[in-house]
Amino acid sequence: DTAVSQTPKYLVTQMGNDKSIKCEQNLGHDTMYWYKQDSKKFLKIMFSYNNKELIINETVPNRFSPKSPDKAHLNLHINSLELGDSAVYFCASSQDIYGYTFGSGTRLTVV
Amino acid sequence: AQSVTQLGSHVSVSEGALVLLRCNYSSSVPPYLFWYVQYPNQGLQLLLKYTTGATLVKGINGFEAEFKKSETSFHLTKPSAHMSDAAEYFCAVISRGSARQLTFGSGTQLTVLP
Numbered sequence: 001d002t003a004v005s006q007t008p009k010y011l012v013t014q015m016g017n018d019k020s021i022k023c024e025q026n027l028g029h030d031t032m033y034w035y036k037q038d039s040k041k042f043l044k045i046m047f048s049y050n051n052k053e054l055i056i057n058e059t060v061p062n063r064f065s066p067k068s069p070d071k072a073h074l075n076l077h078i079n080s081l082e083l084g085d086s087a088v089y090f091c092a093s094s095q096d097i098y099g100y101t102f103g104s105g106t107r108l109t110v111v
Numbered sequence: 112a113q114s115v116t117q118l119g120s121h122v123s124v125s126e127g128a129l130v131l132l133r134c135n136y137s138s139s140v141p142p143y144l145f146w147y148v149q150y151p152n153q154g155l156q157l158l159l160k161y162t163t164g165a166t167l168v169k170g171i172n173g174f175e176a177e178f179k180k181s182e183t184s185f186h187l188t189k190p191s192a193h194m195s196d197a198a199e200y201f202c203a204v205i206s207r208g209s210a211r212q213l214t215f216g217s218g219t220q221l222t223v224l225p
Contacts (some may be wrong), residue, residue, distance in 0.1 A: 002184075004154075015185070031211060033213075037181075040217075041149075041218045041220075042156075042215075042217055042218070043201065043215040043218075044215075045214070047214060048211075048212065056190075056212055058200070074205060092155075092213075094211060094213075096211075097162065097205050097211055098143075098144050098160060099145060099157045099160050099161060100155075100213055101157075102147075102154040102155040102156075103154055104153060104154040105154050107186055
């Protein structure tokens with residue numbers, strides 16, 4: 001049973017396209033997150049949702065739009081993809097301060 | 112804003128040698144502290160955490176870390192490195208009273224030499 005699952009695992013697309021990454025958690029956690037890991041392995045939070053409400057919205061281009069249809073799902077939609085968007089995107093969830101559970105990541109390559 | 116510094120982006124040790132990965136945080140109020148490991152092409156796995164209580168924390172795979180308030184540090188150690196320990200290690204913090212935001216250090220790549 002996968003705790004936090006992301007799809008797709010790999011995504012190769014052309015500049016200018018619009019794409020979505022889906023995330024689902026079956027842990028019953030109340031908060032979900034999107035992180036971006038760049039080519040130097042640096043991890044930075046992008047968004048956080050608590051019970052479908054946006055809590056954290058870091059400085060991210062407005063081409064990135066998270067959507068949370070329910071507290072078990074947090075999707076990431078990206079418009080007009082750019083080369084610099086190439087990265088690994090991680091979804092995570094948490095219920096308290098005792099740690100997050102991460103998905104296995106989506107490697108996005110924009111060509 | 113809370114920040115965390117990992118000294119040494121690359122650390123190499125011989126198999127069987129001591130592993131020491133350094134982490135320091137910047138806050139007058141100690142945050143919650145975590146170490147995560149990332150194996151190649153995989154997600155992040157929690158190794159151990161410190162929230163309150165005993166300052167020496169034991170985690171999975173033989174790792175442990177000690178919270179030292181006077182040094183604002185949370186260094187990760189393992190007495191004897193194994194080849195399977197080769198991975199990227201991240202120190203992370205959650206500020207007390209924050210919106211439960213997990214902030215990561217820049218990571219340390221551990222190489223284990225045969």
